[in-house]
Amino acid sequence: MTAAEQIRAELIRAARGIGAPEDVDPLLERPRETAHGDWATNLAMVLAKPLRSKPREIAERLRDAMKLESAGVSKIEIAGPGFMNFWIDTGRIASGLRDIIAADEKFGSNSVGAGRVVNVEFVSANPTGPLHVGHGRQAALGDAIATLLEFTGWKVTREFYYNDAGVQIDNLAASVEARLSELRGKPAQVPEGGYHGEYIRELAERYSADGDGQSVREFAVRELRKEQDLDLQAFGVRFDHYFLESSLYTDGMVDDLWLRTTEFGDDKDRVMRKRDGTYTYFLPDVAYHVTKWKRGFKRAIDVQGADHHSTVTRVRAGLQALDMGVSQNYPEYVLHQMVTVMKHGEEVKISKRAGSYVTVRDLVNEVGRDAVRYFFLMRKSDSQLIFNVDLAASQSEENPVYYIQMAHARMCGIFRVGGIDPASVSAEGVKFEVLSEPEEQELIKALLDFPALVESAAETLEPHRIANYLLETARLAHLWYHKHHVLEQAEDVTRARLALARGAQIVLRNGMRMLGVTAPERM
């Protein structure tokens, strides 16, 4: 049991002892100020009302009732309006490194998900062109969320939905045909709503070279799906399942329906079947989510651009109308805002239809996979993101990815220079109390916060918390590294610091993995 867990348990026992409700749930948190100790609780203030007495008096009674010798608590202070601040012995804190080293690749993981299944759908680009930066943000986000859920005990299916039916595909086919006609010497107009990108011309050329036997439409869709797969491969994202919209029709999932979605929270009724007999995107969207439910996914998460947010209420309303026992907030949505790409201080415009846009592959080629992943994840998904290409490409400590990877590489460098196999570093017999330098204590505390952070990031589906944490932890690791040497110290010191370096290396690596960023051992 960690020190914090013991304090919490004692708080509950003491609180019940002085007449608090049976369901007391003390919040124990790490104070911002080091002058406020290692852990703090607001329990006395929360109990002030039910117990009808002053917070500070309650705090004193709690303090007197608690037995904390075995938790390594060296001091308790009552401060401010009624906070209780706890100080833990330095050696006791540092001994947490034992858990990190023992858990190694599993450090930070938990079993909150208990093996339940969850479907995470992301990217889901139409096969009408290459993947652009928006898809990139989605790919990074979806993949990180999926990994985060896996790390917290869920069984995750990563899913990609292809809209390979409908008007957009007609437009695609017509656009290619127009270029094809041009190639054959008969000038033709790209249709209204069609695609003008250079890749359309290339498709036409390839089709006339080796497209015999199949329709332009089939050829274009197949080729563009292949392209997108290559983009995703370059980005290191793998899907477990590709779901084709066209299969909804062949499997008869789509029926002729009109839903009065206003009865289920929408602001107006929605058309599901058009005059020409084809369906609006809304109907297949609902049908698609029905298949998710029927395939056994009691939990589903959709990662989408915020420009699609209007589908949220509709899809949910549609599912409710079918009365299948789906919960009202199924599926869950993670929406992300737009991406602006900046290069040399100027915005690089993205316009898919006009054909001049930044693709995922362009970015990966220019700044590398790790930087693209990290940059897409370093901001909250619901705020707009500025992608600074120059910064992402730079090999300097101003670049957060480089800075974090460098911290990890430095830890590895210590082992390399010392001729030590990192995996052989053990916490056995280490005198943790020698890790008493302020920089050491700070770093250790940050490392030990990792599991709680992973839990909250997974719960809120916010990978950016991991990104920020890594930057801060890397900073602490650099500070420590600069100020204190590991090798060639007194034997006790070297052994303890090796354990710390190992702990830092493990946490940084685990965190980077979670974001899909590699953790190189040397740079």
Add this chain to the structure above:
RNA sequence: GCGCGCGUAGCUCAGUUGGAUAGAGCGUCGGCCUCCGGAGCCGAAGGUCGUGGGUUCGAGUCCCGCCGCGCGCACCA
């Protein structure tokens, strides 16, 4: 007009689900430093958290109104 999101230091952004004196990086100013691995380290200045109310022991965080920005409001997806 309606819906969703955002507004925090000069810039880019955090803010532990309502806690104590609101933080970091970059930039600016002043001073140290040459290391296991490459210019790092210390300090300073810089804020009515868009704005006006409300909820309570306590609000950047929750509720309501306004202002500004982005996105959406198609028988396009």
